[in-house]
Amino acid sequence: MLKLEIRIVTSINDGTNFTGYVPNEFLDAHGISKDNIQSWSGEVLIRHRPEQCIALIDSGEADTLLQEAIMTPWWRGLVESNKLLLLPTEASALNxxxxxxxxxTNNLTAGCGTISRMTCRPWTSQICDFVRDDLPKEVASLLIWCLVETMELLEGQYNHLTSERNSLTYSLDPKKMAQTTVTLHDGTYEDYSKSDSHTRYQPLVKASF
Structure with missing residues (x-):
């Protein structure tokens, strides 16, 4: 393993921040820990929000970034200004x-914006909302109504982006929206499964969970 004196900046992993949790798992998948980095005379810098992490790269206070949202202008700006070079993820770590x-996983192909070579990285092809088990069913049902019946508002924020840079697979399909990697909330399952004359999707899902 190449041991570099690097300063990595990422979001806080406090049990509530997904943009801090995934980078932590990303490092673990490569067999690298915070203690490893510090033993190489490196440093792991923690900030809460993505733009706070970006600011440290822009100012030269950090030289390695683990963060989300490849479609955003700040990534393009850092690459175009030669402050960042995108590195591919090791196949074993992706697995x-x-x-x-x-x-x-998803490939950023050469020629996509300022990218000069194909880069493979972890990929979240949809957005997942996490709630507590004790969230009232009525509130969970309302959340699903908002996601399904107003989905065009969410799609409108992403459909101008190319597929390589897009973190949302559209058009949104309620059946696929219900196929989550975590267990659905009871109220959510009921709302996805029922046949409702007031919705344009009848029924939304047929499969059991």
């Missing part, structure tokens, strides 16, 4: 993440 978290 590990797929088995442990259900993360699929």
């Amino acid at each position: 590990s993440l797929q088995k442990s978290l259900g993360l699929s």
Whole structure:
């Protein structure tokens, strides 16, 4: 293993922040820990939000970024200004993440924006909302109504992006939306499964969970 004196910046992994949780699992999948990095005279810098992490790269206070949202302008700006070089993920690490978290992979092909070579990285092809088990069923049902009946509002924020840069697979399909990598909330399952005369999807799913 190449041991570099690097300064990695990523989001906080406090049990509530997905953009901190996945980078932590990403490092684990490569057999690298915070202690390893520190033993190489490196440093792991923690910030809460993505733009706070980006700011440290932009200022030169960090030289390695583990973060989400490849479609955003800040990634393009960092690559175009030669402050970042995108590195592919090792195949063994991708396989590990797929088995442990259900993360699929996606290739950023050469010629996509400022990318000069194909880069493979973990990929979340949909957005998943996490709620507590004790969330009232009525609230869970309302969340599903918002996601399904107003999905065009969410699609509109992503459909101008190319598929290589897009973290959302559209058009959204309620049947696929119900195929999550975690167990559905009871209220969510009932709402997805029922036949409702007021919705354009009847029924939304037929499979058991």
